Structures are given as structure tokens and as C-alpha cells.
Amino acid sequence: MLNEFPPFQQARVLVVGDVMLDRYWRGSAARISPEAPVPIVKVAGSEDRPGGAANVALNIAVLGAAASIAGIAGRDEAGIELTGKLEAAGVLCRMVQSENAPTITKLRIISQQQQLIRIDFEDDFDADDITLLQQQALKSVSDNGALVLSDYGKGTLADTQSLIRAAHDSQIPVVVDPKGSDFSKYAGATVLTPNLAEFEAVAGVCSDEEELIRKGQQWRERLQLSALLITRGEKGMTLLQGSRPALHLPAQAREVYDVTGAGDTVVAVLAASLAAGQSMEQAVVLANLAAGLAVARLGTAAISGPELRRALQQMQGSGRGVMSAEQLLMSVADAREQGERVVFTNGCFDIIHAGHVGYLAEAKSLGDRLIVAVNGDESVRRLKGASRPINPVERRMAVLAGLEAVDWVVSFDDDTPEALLEALRPDVLVKGGDYRPDQVVGGQFVADYGGEVRVLAFLDNCSTSAIVEKVRQS
Structure with missing residues (x-):
């Protein structure tokens, strides 16, 4: 209603x-x-x-x-x-x-x-x-x-x-x-x-x-x-x-x-x-x-x-989980009203594995609320090739929303999440891999307004591409 x-x-x-x-x-x-x-x-x-x-x-x-x-x-x-x-x-x-x-x-x-x-x-x-x-x-x-x-x-x-x-x-x-x-x-x-x-x-x-x-x-x-x-x-x-x-x-x-x-x-x-x-x-x-x-x-x-808006979200079951960009903007505003620290990360998350789970748990430890922005299907195809994604974006988001460390999941169709970053302005931007902080997409924007950029290492021997290749060879 x-x-x-x-x-x-x-x-x-x-x-x-x-x-x-x-x-x-x-x-x-x-x-x-x-x-x-x-x-x-x-x-x-x-x-x-x-x-x-x-x-x-x-x-x-x-x-x-x-x-x-x-x-x-x-x-x-x-x-x-x-x-x-x-x-x-x-x-x-x-x-x-x-x-x-x-x-x-x-x-x-x-x-x-x-x-x-x-x-x-x-x-x-x-x-x-x-x-x-x-x-x-x-x-x-x-x-x-x-x-x-x-x-x-x-x-x-x-x-x-x-x-x-x-x-x-x-x-x-x-x-x-x-x-x-x-x-x-x-x-x-x-x-x-x-x-x-x-x-x-x-x-x-x-x-x-x-x-x-x-x-x-x-x-x-x-x-x-x-x-x-x-x-x-x-x-x-x-x-x-x-x-x-x-x-x-x-x-x-x-x-x-x-x-x-x-x-x-x-x-x-x-x-x-x-x-x-x-x-x-x-x-x-x-x-x-x-x-x-x-x-x-x-x-x-x-x-x-903000208190009424949060109560409405809880009543509608939207206090956490999969959200539209508009819903997420409201949730982030409420979190800031409560003095909470917002962490943002992004990726394809095609097949969720132990590396992802450990990475997201570590990302959540850097603040109070964790946003996971997920590449849409067309975006994944442009980045990974015509055979990807294995799982459509709705399923990938549903799995991520079920993880204890994840508060909010949102999708984006561009190749990068820069538009989301500009709208949400998280306190911490997190990326996994071997990047330097200045190489992270959107990192300079976040740093310019006083946010923090962190790079976390994935668990060894965990790779979606490697998992997919192993399945194909079996």
C-alpha cells in the first residue's frame, strides 16, 4: 500500500x-x-x-x-x-x-x-x-x-x-x-x-x-x-x-x-x-x-x-536484503542518522565460494553496515564473456542477501559502480585482490570526500573462474 x-x-x-x-x-x-x-x-x-x-x-x-x-x-x-x-x-x-x-x-x-x-x-x-x-x-x-x-x-x-x-x-x-x-x-x-x-x-x-x-x-x-x-x-x-x-x-x-x-x-x-x-x-x-x-x-x-522510515522498512521486510537504488539511499540515510559506518564493495559474485564469504565477513568488520553492489547480467557478459554469468543476477543477489555479513544488496548495469558510489558516498570502499588503493575504481572519488579505501586479500585457491573451468573439465 x-x-x-x-x-x-x-x-x-x-x-x-x-x-x-x-x-x-x-x-x-x-x-x-x-x-x-x-x-x-x-x-x-x-x-x-x-x-x-x-x-x-x-x-x-x-x-x-x-x-x-x-x-x-x-x-x-x-x-x-x-x-x-x-x-x-x-x-x-x-x-x-x-x-x-x-x-x-x-x-x-x-x-x-x-x-x-x-x-x-x-x-x-x-x-x-x-x-x-x-x-x-x-x-x-x-x-x-x-x-x-x-x-x-x-x-x-x-x-x-x-x-x-x-x-x-x-x-x-x-x-x-x-x-x-x-x-x-x-x-x-x-x-x-x-x-x-x-x-x-x-x-x-x-x-x-x-x-x-x-x-x-x-x-x-x-x-x-x-x-x-x-x-x-x-x-x-x-x-x-x-x-x-x-x-x-x-x-x-x-x-x-x-x-x-x-x-x-x-x-x-x-x-x-x-x-x-x-x-x-x-x-x-x-x-x-x-x-x-x-x-x-x-x-x-x-x-x-528516520525512525518512522526505519519502522516502515522493518514492517515491509526491507530493513536488510535486496533493495533498489532508491530504497538503499533511504536505508543509508537512516544508518547515518544512527551514527553507523557504511561499507561498500562490489563484484560479479557469479558463484559464491569460501573466498567470497571470508572476504565479505572481513569487509563487514570495517563498519556497521555492508553494501554489496552486484554487476547485472549484461555487465558481467561484457566483463567476463558470453558464457557468463552462470547464475542470473536475481539468484546471485538472493544468495548474497542470505549471508550474515551482508546488510544490503543492490545491482547495477554499468561496467563500474561509480554512479552508485556518487549517490551513496560510503564511509569505506572495499575491493578484493592485488590492487593498490589508488587503482580501485571510484577510490579517488571516495578519498576526495574523506572516505577510506581498503584492499583485502581473497582466500588462496578460491576463484570463480577456476571453479567453472574445473566443472567444465569434469
Whole structure:
């Protein structure tokens, strides 16, 4: 369903909604208070993270997209902290600073990976602040590729219809994370993303899948939505679109530590994917995968683009093995994000023998990831003669991919792998034989950008040509 990773760097998303600061105090709770039957937490550390709509914007920015946020924060320490963290992540802040209401802050006391209590600091916003925010947001809609309305029921989104109409006028999708029992205020949005409890609070309890789909389609039509995405916790997600069959996606998380902020992650990935040109189905697949990563962590969590891309590759079984040049470029980029050292070697590898196995194991020892580039069949014929290769390139690559030392296998049709080297820029270029480093094809290019060129000796008495000749004589 998802053939390529979205170009998030081309996406621009505006988030409008209830911003807040998530504050965490952590420590041990080894004693019970003598004043009341409550645990005493000895605070050993604290952390502040953007929450609510601010967490959506942060998630979008961490994916690599351009994110901007319009919200209301107090003129206080929490507001300064919130804005500072967003700007540090590259989020463009269009905050209205309230003189009368504090920045919404949720303080969580945590011990041994468990929340003991949550304390909320908030007050109602003035009508003037809400009006000013609406005006600022409306001016920004047309500059973006998607609009997110992140509603936490705090009063920021007093006029959703004006924002939805502005997005329609600019022909950009509107992703809504709803709150409350009045979904009519979101009518005309592109996609609504309630969780199951939020949806059933509006539509009534759904006793089975059939009833969920029927009621979901009724509400989608009533609200004139292009799609309705119902997130269902351990049951995954259900996407409803017009006449298309319902799409059910299973939950991706193996272990759930904390669902805090998972909905924000879904909305962020969904909006950024749509802004990057993905279809609704493709965007939902990625959002579901990102949600699985988010709930496996404690507290609100921003999932980075490289992290999501790596998870997608693992899900598709492309974390290692045979790859196209395009897939390999993405995998190498992810490896570098993880600080891994990439080694590159190439050859015909017509009949894999002990010499090859030992050589590739030694090559892998020079770094963290080993790329083996294999000459295509026509290339081998030009180099070795009309009787070669013995094995077609697909079989040669399959055997190489099965070796423990090999991470990625890619083919090339030119006589040399220089085009691949220029695209991949490996940390180490390895060649087997009696060459000097300056005689290795592509070696000078690699050396010029600071890479390393190594020549390794093949095992004695191991040669594909000798094996072929021996078979012919037998």
C-alpha cells in the first residue's frame, strides 16, 4: 500500500488549537505519608514537553516537515518554556499571549514508570484573545499544504467553520482531532480522527464491527467528511471513505507503556503525509505505524522521520536484503542518522565460494553496515564473456542477501559502480585482490570526500573462474 516514504521536507502544515505544557516530575515513592494514606515522592528529575496542539506541531516538525502553530499561551514562565521548546524544534510560533489566563499546564507525578497523580493549571481564555487567534490563523491557512484543528475542549477553537472554509478555498486538507459531543462544528473537514470512546459518545455504543462501520458511514455523510478515522487502541484503526470498503489496520505496538500523546502523533503523521502528497490510505498506514512507536514510550513522544522510515522498512521486510537504488539511499540515510559506518564493495559474485564469504565477513568488520553492489547480467557478459554469468543476477543477489555479513544488496548495469558510489558516498570502499588503493575504481572519488579505501586479500585457491573451468573439465 505504501511504495515510498513521503517527502516530508516538502510539506507545510498549520496547527491551530489548544496548546499546553506537559510537565513531568519523576522520583522514587518508597514511603507513605504520615499525614494521609498517600505515597511520598522524592523528586529526582523533571522534564517539560509541548502538549496538546503544541505536541502535534512538534511531531510534524520532527518528521522533517515545516510546522507552524497558532494557539493561546499565558504571559508566564510556562508560556516562555513552551514557546522556546517549539522554536528550538523549528516550529514557527504564532502565539497569542494572554494577560489574564495562564498557559495550560499538566503536571504529572511519576514513580516507577507509573503516573501517581496529574495536576492541571488552566483558566478560561478571554473572547478578545480567541478572536485575535482566529484572525492570525486565517491569514496563515493559504501558506500551507494542510490544516490541523487540534481541539482539547479548552475554548481556543471557537469558530472552526471559518477555518475549514478557508482551507477549502485554498484547496488543502483539514485534519481534525475532535473533542466533545458536538461534531457538527467540524462539518466539511477532510478527515475526523476520534478515538472509539469519543465516537461512541456521539454515535452510541457499537456492539460489533458491522455496527461501527454503519454508524461511522452515517456520521461521515452527515458531516460531509471525505474520511472518518476511528482509533481503537489495541484494536488498531478503522478508516471509512465513501463507497470504498472499510480499512481496518491492526495495532502495531508490541508493548504499551503510555498512550499519552498517541492521538497527537496520529494526527501529525496523517496531516504531514497528506501535505506531502500521499493518499488517505497511505497516510493512515504511516499514522498507525507511528502510533505504535509512540505508545511504546512513557509520556508524549515525537517520532522522527528516520525512525518512522526505519519502522516502515522493518514492517515491509526491507530493513536488510535486496533493495533498489532508491530504497538503499533511504536505508543509508537512516544508518547515518544512527551514527553507523557504511561499507561498500562490489563484484560479479557469479558463484559464491569460501573466498567470497571470508572476504565479505572481513569487509563487514570495517563498519556497521555492508553494501554489496552486484554487476547485472549484461555487465558481467561484457566483463567476463558470453558464457557468463552462470547464475542470473536475481539468484546471485538472493544468495548474497542470505549471508550474515551482508546488510544490503543492490545491482547495477554499468561496467563500474561509480554512479552508485556518487549517490551513496560510503564511509569505506572495499575491493578484493592485488590492487593498490589508488587503482580501485571510484577510490579517488571516495578519498576526495574523506572516505577510506581498503584492499583485502581473497582466500588462496578460491576463484570463480577456476571453479567453472574445473566443472567444465569434469
